[in-house]
Amino acid sequence: MAQIIDGKLISAQIKEELKLKTNKLINDKGITPGLALLLVGDNPASKSYVGSKEKSCAELGFKSIVERLPDDVNENTVLEFINKWNSDPTIHGILVQLPLPKHINESKVIQSISPKKDVDGFHPESFGRLVIGLPGFVPCTPAGIVELIKRYKIQTKGKHVVVVGRSNIVGKPIANLMYQKNQDANSIVTICHTAAPDLRYYTKQADILIAAVGVPQIIKADDVKDGVVVIDVGINRVEDSSIEKGYRIVGDVDFDSVKEKASSITPVPGGVGLMTVAMLMQNTYKSAAGEVL
Numbered sequence: 129m130a131q132i133i134d135g136k137l138i139s140a141q142i143k144e145e146l147k148l149k150t151n152k153l154i155n156d157k158g159i160t161p162g163l164a165l166l167l168v169g170d171n172p173a174s175k176s177y178v179g180s181k182e183k184s185c186a187e188l189g190f191k192s193i194v195e196r197l198p199d200d201v202n203e204n205t206v207l208e209f210i211n212k213w214n215s216d217p218t219i220h221g222i223l224v225q226l227p228l229p230k231h232i233n234e235s236k237v238i239q240s241i242s243p244k245k246d247v248d249g250f251h252p253e254s255f256g257r258l259v260i261g262l263p264g265f266v267p268c269t270p271a272g273i274v275e276l277i278k279r280y281k282i283q284t285k286g287k288h289v290v291v292v293g294r295s296n297i298v299g300k301p302i303a304n305l306m307y308q309k310n311q312d313a314n315s316i317v318t319i320c321h322t323a324a325p326d327l328r329y330y331t332k333q334a335d336i337l338i339a340a341v342g343v344p345q346i347i348k349a350d351d352v353k354d355g356v357v358v359i360d361v362g363i364n365r366v367e368d369s370s371i372e373k374g375y376r377i378v379g380d381v382d383f384d385s386v387k388e389k390a391s392s393i394t395p396v397p398g399g400v401g402l403m404t405v406a407m408l409m410q411n412t413y414k415s416a417a418g419e420v421l
């Protein structure tokens with residue numbers, strides 16, 4: 129039976145540490161970390177993500193601004209808010225909740241955020257820095273994975289990390305982080321996607337398997353080797369009429385069977401998901417403290 133990698137515990141520890149550091153930053157330097165959040169439309173998941181980010185800011189003593197815009201807002205209005213926050217010295221981080229409606233060019237919006245305030249780490253400059261190993265903002269979910277691996281003292285040097293998924297927000301950045309020549313990584317990395325002819329051929333070789341697929345429980349016990357470390361990024365809704373709300377959340381990994389073979393595993397919920405907001409807060413704190421760029 130695997131060790132459970134507890135994202136709830138670690139994210140709470142990180143927030144507690146940040147609360148103390150924020151207090152000190154305010155008292156010593158008079159700087160209150162400030163995060164601006166922009167939400168377009170009324171997608172329930174996006175609303176809930178923005179709500180939890182706003183709540184975390186309040187818990188840690190950050191200033192937060194939330195701009196909620198209607199679904200039919202034009203692109204220029206969105207860009208105007210970003211430009212305003214780019215030059216506002218009380219704002220240290222800018223986050224645009226994705227996805228945006230189809231008529232708004234997401235890439236243009238992301239690139240309009242100053243790289244100095246890119247706490248989501250999605251700007252091409254942030255990604256370029258990550259790839260060549262320069263200091264910069266690391267996207268929150270991949271940063272959370274690295275933090276879990278580090279705090280659970282999981283060996284990464286020379287280990288074979290197999291990442292399933294190549295999205296810009298999870299798969300590509302975590303793969304790039306894991307082969308960096310530093311003490312938190314130094315792994316051998318394979319990236320899989322829908323063109324993999326036989327996914328199991330690759331996943332069975334993993335010492336550390338990172339699943340960021342978006343397909344409920346696609347990874348089964350037969351897909352992994354004994355002793356694997358499993359990081360499950362997936363957050364998928366599956367229908368469940370036995371629950372009042374009619375659905376439950378599962379990961380990309382069949383937790384019940386895989387935990388019998390794995391040495392360590394993240395649960396869903398309670399694993400990587402909770403780390404994302406904690407790392408957003410960390411990025412915002414670091415930006416305010418001048419620790420990134």
Ligand code: NDP
Nearest residue numbers: 269293294295298321322340341342361362363400401404
């Ligand atoms: P995307 O849909 O952007 O990417 C999914 C990736 O998985 C793609 O690269 C796709 O390949 C690959 N893929 C899909 N099906 C298969 C398959 N059958 N075999 C092999 N590869 C496959 O998803 P995201 O990266 O945004 O998210 C992945 C999951 O993580 C989702 O469940 C999401 O909800 C969750 N998530 C959780 C976060 C958190 O914990 N805070 C944050 C972000 C995401 P291809 O490129 O060929 O299409």
